[in-house]
Amino acid sequence: MRIILAPTLLLAAALFANNAQALDASGTPVVVTPLASRTETASGQPITLPQKNVQVLVSAYQIAPGATLPVHKHPFPRYAYVEAGTLQVTNVETGKSNTYKSGDFIIEMIGQWHQATNVGADPVKLLVIDQIEEGTKNTVLRQ
DSSP states (O other), X not given: OHHHHHHXXXXXXXXXXXXXXXXXXXXXXXXXXXXXXXXXXXXXXXXXXXXXXXXXXEEEEEEOTXXXXXXXXXXXXXXXEEEXXXXXXXXXTTOOEEEEETTOEEEOOSSOOEEEEEOSSSOEEEEEXXXXXXXXXXXXXXX
């Protein structure tokens, strides 16, 4: 019975996930809230992944009110969930800015110089996920 029940629950979870509800193994409802579904970065680029030795890094960032990060770029994908605060990200090559607030999901631009500023009164808290080639870094500062 257990062998049949697990695939059935997985199927039910997949079907209900679109409706923002699934069931755990005991039948208790689990709320699933989709946060993002995108195929492009914030600047409209297609999302491309590292081609070899992929490593996933997960970090928590806290940016003080008024703080501006140095101009930088990312050679690999970076995703960020805004847990708190208001962050303005500016592509310094195009001058285009996007403002993100608590609850937003950011798919950062790849290989384009940009910087971010906390434009709110509270600290910005981010959960950041990088997908890199193992042994490399995902932030390059402009000299």
